[in-house]
Amino acid sequence: MMKCIAVDDEKLVLDLLVDNIQQMPYLQLVKRCRNAMEAAEALHAHDVDLIFLDIQMPGLNGLQFLQSLKHPPKVILITAYPEYAIEGFNLDVVDYLLKPVSFERFLKACNKALELHRLQQKPVAKEDLPDYFFVYVEYIQVKVSIPAIVYIEGMKDYVKIYLDNTTKPVITKISLKAIQEKLAGFRFARTHKSYIVAADKVTAVKRDLVCLGGLELPLSESYKAAVGDMLTL
Template sequence: MIIKCISIDDEYLATKVLESHLNEIPDFKLIASFSNPLEAISTIENEDINVIFIDINMPKMNGLDFIKSINTKAHFVITTAHREFAAESYDLNVVDYLLKPIAFSRFLKATQKIKNLFKPDFPQDYGNSEKTSIFIKVDKKHVKVKFDDIFYVESLKDYVKIFTKTGNYLVHKSLTSLEEELPTEKFLRIHRSFLISLNEVEFIEGNSIQINKKRIPIGRKYAETTKNILLDMNE
């Protein structure tokens, strides 16, 4: 089966990155690219489109509003530079939420999710399509860590320290690299040195939060997004 895709994004470079990524993945075909949602309506209505990669902030129409308004069987994948819309997008049953700049490794995981939607047209992938854990390399072992067990992660130069309910792990990996492996609906970067589990936040006070009795600072550039996401979770 060939999975037919379209891209809706007003950023030329972002469109080119998406095209390049799709060209590297078998069974996916980019039918067309559009700079705003209204231009794509005719193609969506007249072509058998399987997946729509769509930005959020665009001229003429917001991507989330477009998803709410269009009647289509196609699956949506959000591609955006803004993390704060993640919770709202998952309420719309999007397949994935990709943050720009989109690393190829992260994009590949999204395409595996998409393939799982078209079973039995594709061989079933090993494991669950919705991952609940990751393996991290500690010394000479690969240790399985459940997402729900993670409190937060701290960057320590060339290492990260993962604080969990079952123990703490020092891993030779960058915080950005680990962030790409964790689901965006469960984890949030709140500081250049800290990544947190959204469900483990006990309270927000000023420019810090508390998790497991640990005060964690909120970086200035992350402050607005962090507070918006955490406060929206309880609405």
Template sequence: MIKCLVVDDEPLGRECIINYINQVDFLTCVGSCTNALEINTVLDQEDVDLLFLDIQMPIMNGLEFLKMTSKTPMTILTTAYPNYALDGFDLDVLDYLLKPITFNRFFTAVTKAKKQHQLTENSNTQKLIKEEEDCFFIKCDGKYEKIYLNDILFVKAMQNYVIIQTNRRKYVSLLFLKNVEEKLNSTDFIRVHKSYIVALSKIDTIENHEIQIKTFKIPVSRNYKKTVFPKILGNKLWSGGTNTI
């Protein structure tokens, strides 16, 4: 359901749009205003997806409101003056309805709004799914802590425990490094030592048998060196000679 706010200083103008909204099953009217100064008050109190905004109003017209407001819902302009159309589209409005507004023209505009709303909802849903896929929970200090994969710097084994070091802090949990390694994406993380797994994107420097991530120095064992360095450097090494690490 798309939540609509109608802004028009003329009672008949508001009534026309509200009546049209009530005839469309995917729209609902959550409020109306008589001038642009009231809009932000309503937006603070209600979730509004679609704004029907008259242009010619006292105190502040609709175009002035859009120019002064950095974030607004989808907006359909309503006006009796066709010469404002170009200005409206320069402000990224969804559509422009010329009064007197017919229902057919209204329905065309709100169908466009419906498609845009669905695209936004789908994008937000995909973003939430991705965020959930990119995180996990571990038991730490008697509670379950959420950790985002892109926040991990490295994982260190400590007997039956692991330390998961992130950008913000370290987490200690009763886990085996082998089990952690199985759950991490091998394209993003790499085992560099029997006791260490590091995030490839977080590596700052490589020197001999050591990797540095921020202030942390992490050993690279001889057994892993031959596979680790080519994977870290890949085709990102710019060199004019035959220098080797």
């Protein structure tokens, strides 16, 4: 069962969206919201797996609201404006639906969200995971050994992957979030919006710093708990 909220400032549209949600046996609606502030309150009060989100709303619009979330759940955007599609998918939304939305199209988007949810919930045995991945470096696919990774630095559309067997980082055009997904099942921790570190390479943790030998990287308050959990495993 996926817990969800529906966010739209138009009552009739919201009523129809709620009706569609209630026909999905694997969706549980925990809150209907008329604006971003109500949605923020709902996320604080409930463990939400999926947001059905309108874009054009008074005050904070849907995309601004989504960008404000540090760890957003899965999102299906529902809007009358096709011009925001690229920006929406750059924010890793599950799907982008244009109003008026047919039930068949709505069902397809929900099934896609369910499939992603199940993949994330399904435990994967570490021995079944390859200990490497490939990234493009200047149009060439380069193999990166996961055990060799010391830390990763995000730079907007690019990342630098620092390895223990070379002084020159691997630089590739990919998001930090996409790299983090490749590392799922391995001992890596996000320490800052721009950094991921290998837990086994951490030698000390100071107040706002993670130390990897003589190297010190920033540790944000919002990631301290996750880092602590990873280091105690």
